[in-house]
Amino acid sequence: MANMSCHGNADRPVEVIQYRHIAISESERGERRRVGAIGWRTSDGESVRQIDRDLYQIVSSEELLERVD
Helix, strand or coil, rough: EEEEEEEEEHHHHEEEEEEEEEEEEEEEEEEEEEEEEEEEEEEECCCCEEEECCCEEEECCCCCEECCC
8 A cells, every 4th residue: 555664773774565454255246345454564574563653663573663754
């Protein structure tokens, strides 16, 4: 859905990607899509937790990421 440039420890650049879960099923009327929860990951695939609008945290390392764009 969206990409955000962030800075981690020692101004290390980190790309955070926002995504949304979508369940797709078939019904008599055709394909049906159900929109689910929003999540965040780094471009390397690590799970990220949103703390507030401009602050995120990598779950495994607890490294804080500050949004810069």
